[in-house]
Amino acid sequence: MDFNKDELMEYFLVDNPDNVMDKLLEFNRLMMKYRSAIREVTTKLEVLNDELSLYGNRNPIEDIQSRIKTPVSIAEKLKRLGKPVNMDEIMENLNDVAGIRVICPFIQDIYRVADMLTRQDDITVIKVKDYIKNPKENGYRSYHLIVEVPVFFSDVTQPMRVEVQIRTVAMNFWASLEHQIRYKKDIEDAEKITKELKECADIIAVTDEKMQKLKDKILGEMK
Numbered sequence: 001m002d003f004n005k006d007e008l009m010e011y012f013l014v015d016n017p018d019n020v021m022d023k024l025l026e027f028n029r030l031m032m033k034y035r036s037a038i039r040e041v042t043t044k045l046e047v048l049n050d051e052l053s054l055y056g057n058r059n060p061i062e063d064i065q066s067r068i069k070t071p072v073s074i075a076e077k078l079k080r081l082g083k084p085v086n087m088d089e090i091m092e093n094l095n096d097v098a099g100i101r102v103i104c105p106f107i108q109d110i111y112r113v114a115d116m117l118t119r120q121d122d123i124t125v126i127k128v129k130d131y132i133k134n135p136k137e138n139g140y141r142s143y144h145l146i147v148e149v150p151v152f153f154s155d156v157t158q159p160m161r162v163e164v165q166i167r168t169v170a171m172n173f174w175a176s177l178e179h180q181i182r183y184k185k186d187i188e189d190a191e192k193i194t195k196e197l198k199e200c201a202d203i204i205a206v207t208d209e210k211m212q213k214l215k216d217k218i219l220g221e222m223k
Contacts, residue, residue, distance in 0.1 A: 030087055031068055034098035036151045037160035038066045041100055044123075048116050060109035062169060065101040069094075095126065095146045096163040103172050106212050107132065110143050110166045117147070117164070124148040126161060132171075138194065139201025140175060142167040170204045170211075 042064055049061040069077075074097060075085045083089045090097060104110050110132065118125050126146040135141045145164040150157050167175065178197055 026087055027071075030090065031097075033151060033153070033158060033160055034068055034162075036153075037149055037162050038068075038098050038100060040149045040151055040160075041117075041147065041162050041164065042066060044117060044120060045100070045102060045113070048113060052112075052116075058105075060104055060106075060113055061102055062105055063103040065103070067099050069097045069099070095161050098160065098162045100162060100164045101172070102164060102166040104166060104168055106215055107168060107208050108212055108216075110168065114143055114145060114164075114166055118145065122150055124159070132167075135201070135205070137198075138178070139198040139205075140178070141171045141201065141205060142175065168208050170208050174201050174204050 045061060045064055049059055053059045074090060074094065077094060078085050078089055081093055083093050102110075102113060104113060117123060124147065126148055127144075128146075129144040132141045132143055143166040145166070146161060147164060148159045148161050151160050174197075178201075181193065181197070
């Protein structure tokens with residue numbers, strides 16, 4: 001998706017209207033590079049899924065979703081970091097402009113997919129956060145990777161960063177609902193709801209562990 005002149009003027013504070021079209025072209029070119037990085041990583045994940053399903057008789061990846069941050073999200077995050085809002089600062093300071101979410105059936109699949117992706121020669125791991133072994137205080141669980149991948153353009157090869165979140169179907173279900181509730185304003189009994197959400201997250205985590213054990217038992221007995 002390309003962004004328009006009004007969005008750029010509002011969020012990137014282009015002071016000189018004469019430069020806005022140049023800045024718009026520069027911004028859309030940068031977003032194109034992030035979309036290209038998403039395609040590179042998505043293709044790698046799809047190939048891995050095909051390979052693993054061939055040898056394991058099942059798909060370790062249920063779904064792959066992607067998104068590019070909006071101009072307002074990019075600008076707000078840079079401001080929170082105390083950085084000027086411009087193209088150089090986006091590349092230098094933001095690791096999650098391009099995001100991919102990978103949905104797996106079982107916990108074990110998460111680590112298997114992450115390991116196979118990060119062992120590829122052209123993938124550089126920038127950061128890992130394991131919110132499965134170390135959940136957030138609100139109960140959020142997921143496996144986060146910041147990876148850098150080379151993207152080949154007509155005149156240059158450029159390393160681009162992509163955030164990859166890998167989670168189970170159950171983790172994604174909880175995170176999606178929690179996200180909707182968290183951004184709703186003026187919630188009554190907010191403290192109670194936060195506590196209940198945490199309880200739901202814990203129940204889902206126990207369910208994920210039980211499903212993993214059942215899968216291991218059933219497939220083990222079938223061998």
